[in-house]
Amino acid sequence: MPPLYPLPIPGRVTVGQTGTAALWNSQINPGANFLGNRPYAWLIQNTVQSIGSGYVPIAFDSGFDNAGAHSATVNNTQYFCQLPGVYHVTGQVGIYPTPSNPGSYPWAELSIGTNGSSTGGLIGPVRMYFDTNTTYRSGGIVQISTYLTMSAGDFIQLFVTSAVAAGLTTGQGYYSSRMYIQWVST
Amino acid sequence: MARAAPYVPQASPEQPITAALWNQYQYAVGFHSHPPTALLTQNTLQSVPSASATRILFDNAIRDSDAGHSITTNPSRYTAPIPGLYHICVFGSLEGGSAGGGERSLAIVLNGGAYWVLHLLAPSSYGAGSFVGSAQVEIPMNIGDYVEASFYQDSGTTLSTSISYYQARMGIRWVGN
Numbered sequence: 001m002p003p004l005y006p007l008p009i010p011g012r013v014t015v016g017q018t019g020t021a022a023l024w025n026s027q028i029n030p031g032a033n034f035l036g037n038r039p040y041a042w043l044i045q046n047t048v049q050s051i052g053s054g055y056v057p058i059a060f061d062s063g064f065d066n067a068g069a070h071s072a073t074v075n076n077t078q079y080f081c082q083l084p085g086v087y088h089v090t091g092q093v094g095i096y097p098t099p100s101n102p103g104s105y106p107w108a109e110l111s112i113g114t115n116g117s118s119t120g121g122l123i124g125p126v127r128m129y130f131d132t133n134t135t136y137r138s139g140g141i142v143q144i145s146t147y148l149t150m151s152a153g154d155f156i157q158l159f160v161t162s163a164v165a166a167g168l169t170t171g172q173g174y175y176s177s178r179m180y181i182q183w184v185s186t
Numbered sequence: 187m188a189r190a191a192p193y194v195p196q197a198s199p200e201q202p203i204t205a206a207l208w209n210q211y212q213y214a215v216g217f218h219s220h221p222p223t224a225l226l227t228q229n230t231l232q233s234v235p236s237a238s239a240t241r242i243l244f245d246n247a248i249r250d251s252d253a254g255h256s257i258t259t260n261p262s263r264y265t266a267p268i269p270g271l272y273h274i275c276v277f278g279s280l281e282g283g284s285a286g287g288g289e290r291s292l293a294i295v296l297n298g299g300a301y302w303v304l305h306l307l308a309p310s311s312y313g314a315g316s317f318v319g320s321a322q323v324e325i326p327m328n329i330g331d332y333v334e335a336s337f338y339q340d341s342g343t344t345l346s347t348s349i350s351y352y353q354a355r356m357g358i359r360w361v362g363n
Binding site: 019020021022024025028029032033035036037038040042064088090092094128130139140141142143145174175178180182 | 191192193194195196197198199201202203207211214215218270271273291293301303304305306307308320321322323324326361362363
């Protein structure tokens with residue numbers, strides 16, 4: 001069952017007002033069922049993405065979205081909030097393998113951003129370090145999670161930035177980047 | 187008997203608001219106020235061999251509202267008692283060994299094989315091979331689906347889980363249909 005829009009909030013009744021089917025169907029039924037069918041999405045990246053300089057938004061080309069908030073082909077880094085409210089967001093990025101020439105102090109960071117804010121408005125980051133000893137070259141996978149207060153039309157993204165000059169890519173399979181989003185309250 | 191997922195049907199003009207309808211609403215409100223939840227912990231140290239995915243065995247349940255877990259039968263699993271979307275959080279740590287190999291990870295796995303999330307770090311040449319990780323995810327599950335937390339390490343030697351402050355934990359909460 002898809003989410004119900006707009007968010008149903010039952011109104012008050014007046015003294016002497018009779019409970020009718022119309023009142024029930026417009027006030028009670030939608031609100032009660034909405035609580036079990038809140039906007040939710042899990043997004044996954046199946047195509048390797050190069051991490052260049054600056055803050056790079058992660059593209060998601062697959063997944064599940066019960067609110068029509070994400071497109072796998074158009075602006076696919078963005079989850080557009082269809083309802084205002086508080087959202088629980090968890091992001092994950094995997095980097096594999098460690099670049100062959102990681103530099104002397106290599107790391108990558110994962111952040112959550114809203115409305116395209118790549119600096120100054122990010123949640124996070126969490127950081128993973130790559131070992132400069134290339135004997136250890138498994139890269140890494142890290143997560144970040146937060147609650148966000150969003151308006152309808154606002155969008156959420158994951159950003160990766162790194163201190164590795166070149167050759168850094170996201171991973172696939174177990175290492176695939178992912179984002180989980182759920183509306184939790186007004 | 188397992189609870190049913192909440193659903194409130196529409197009323198009909200011929201029979202506007204019946205006791206059954208009202209009680210389904212009352213049930214739904216109560217369900218959302220008290221959804222299935224569990225918090226599982228591990229109180230006994232567990233060996234984690236090298237290069238072998240090892241499910242964490244949870245031998246204690248601080249809370250398990252709908253009997254999704256057994257401490258004796260398949261104690262690594264939380265089995266969904268009700269269909270729906272579940273929020274799952276895990277925490278765990280590995281101790282011992284050296285910085286050998288290239289991976290220390292903690293994953294949430296669905297039905298024995300689908301890896302939904304991992305926290306994975308390479309061991310550092312600067313230090314030992316220990317690992318402290320956490321991961322969370324929201325997974326849609328049917329009745330009978332189960333989730334587990336799984337360690338993997340390839341140090342070349344057997345490591346151990348931790349107890350006390352670093353004991354493994356898994357929290358589960360139903361969050362929607």
